[in-house]
Amino acid sequence: MPLSRTETQRSTRSLLRAKIRDYSLLFKLRLSLTVVFSAAISYILAADLQFSIPGLIMIILGGFLITASANALNEIIEKDYDKLMVRTQERPLPADRMSTVEAVLMAGLLGVAGILILALYFNYLAAVLGAVSLFSYAFIYTPLKRYTNLSVLVGAIPGALPIVIGWVAFTGEITPEVYALFAIQVMWQFPHFWSIAWLSHDDYSNAGFRMLPSYEGKGRSSAAQILLFSIFLLPVSLAPVSLGYFSWIYGSVAILLGLMMIQQALKLYRSCETKDARKLMFASLLYLPVLLLSMIADKLI
Numbered sequence: 001m002p003l004s005r006t007e008t009q010r011s012t013r014s015l016l017r018a019k020i021r022d023y024s025l026l027f028k029l030r031l032s033l034t035v036v037f038s039a040a041i042s043y044i045l046a047a048d049l050q051f052s053i054p055g056l057i058m059i060i061l062g063g064f065l066i067t068a069s070a071n072a073l074n075e076i077i078e079k080d081y082d083k084l085m086v087r088t089q090e091r092p093l094p095a096d097r098m099s100t101v102e103a104v105l106m107a108g109l110l111g112v113a114g115i116l117i118l119a120l121y122f123n124y125l126a127a128v129l130g131a132v133s134l135f136s137y138a139f140i141y142t143p144l145k146r147y148t149n150l151s152v153l154v155g156a157i158p159g160a161l162p163i164v165i166g167w168v169a170f171t172g173e174i175t176p177e178v179y180a181l182f183a184i185q186v187m188w189q190f191p192h193f194w195s196i197a198w199l200s201h202d203d204y205s206n207a208g209f210r211m212l213p214s215y216e217g218k219g220r221s222s223a224a225q226i227l228l229f230s231i232f233l234l235p236v237s238l239a240p241v242s243l244g245y246f247s248w249i250y251g252s253v254a255i256l257l258g259l260m261m262i263q264q265a266l267k268l269y270r271s272c273e274t275k276d277a278r279k280l281m282f283a284s285l286l287y288l289p290v291l292l293l294s295m296i297a298d299k300l301i
């Protein structure tokens with residue numbers, strides 16, 4: 001019996017929702033939006049708050065397309081390994097809900113579109129940095145994850161480049177201020193991703209990924225390195241104050257957030273328990289957006 005018009009419409013809507021959900025997983029939507037947030041904030045800071053709404057929209061769009069493309073390429077390369085991990089088995093590629101050809105096509109279209117937006121609407125330097133971010137994440141960081149735990153160090157570079165891209169999109173050049181912003185985001189990534197690696201260590205091990213800083217895995221050595229980088233993050237976050245880019249309004253927030261990160265990392269070092277790694281992960285998720293917003297607040301006040 002043929003479907004009624006209403007049933008056909010419901011079926012179409014259901015298929016559309018499923019496809020949107022699959023693309024959201026392919027592009028790692030929440031991660032992409034977090035990355036784009038840092039690019040948008042740096043664009044606003046570079047403009048000294050005197051930015052245009054169309055410009056802000058375009059940096060968000062260009063940054064999102066490049067990040068989504070990089071994430072899709074990451075999933076394409078790791079498709080067979082994602083099948084081995086509980087946390088990634090339901091992604092569209094390992095679950096066979098999407099073909100590799102479709103994923104490659106979408107990743108290519110989005111990547112090219114994002115780079116073109118940066119080149120044509122802003123400047124070629126921003127576009128080059130966007131391309132470097134995309135290719136280094138997909139084709140250097142991603143393969144390295146199975147061979148060395150130094151992959152996190154390599155991945156921290158493309159992970160922090162969006163904050164440089166946002167700045168360069170407005171200024172057309174890499175100025176001293178953006179080095180400090182870049183350093184903060186690089187340093188933040190170590191406790192952030194290592195706390196995630198701690199929580200997902202068994203899954204990562206099943207797929208052959210080496211993500212924690214010590215080869216012993218979830219142990220005192222890894223926890224010590226997480227604590228060390230959390231401590232390093234505090235003085236790095238205060239560099240913009242010492243260089244005169246921000247006042248102690250921002251500096252006070254940076255100190256409070258830095259102490260929060262150190263406290264959580266110290267708890268993990270003492271206990272080496274998963275619950276404390278989870279608390280550190282949540283602290284790191286709070287840290288970056290609050291720190292970036294405090295930079296805007298500093299300029300406004």
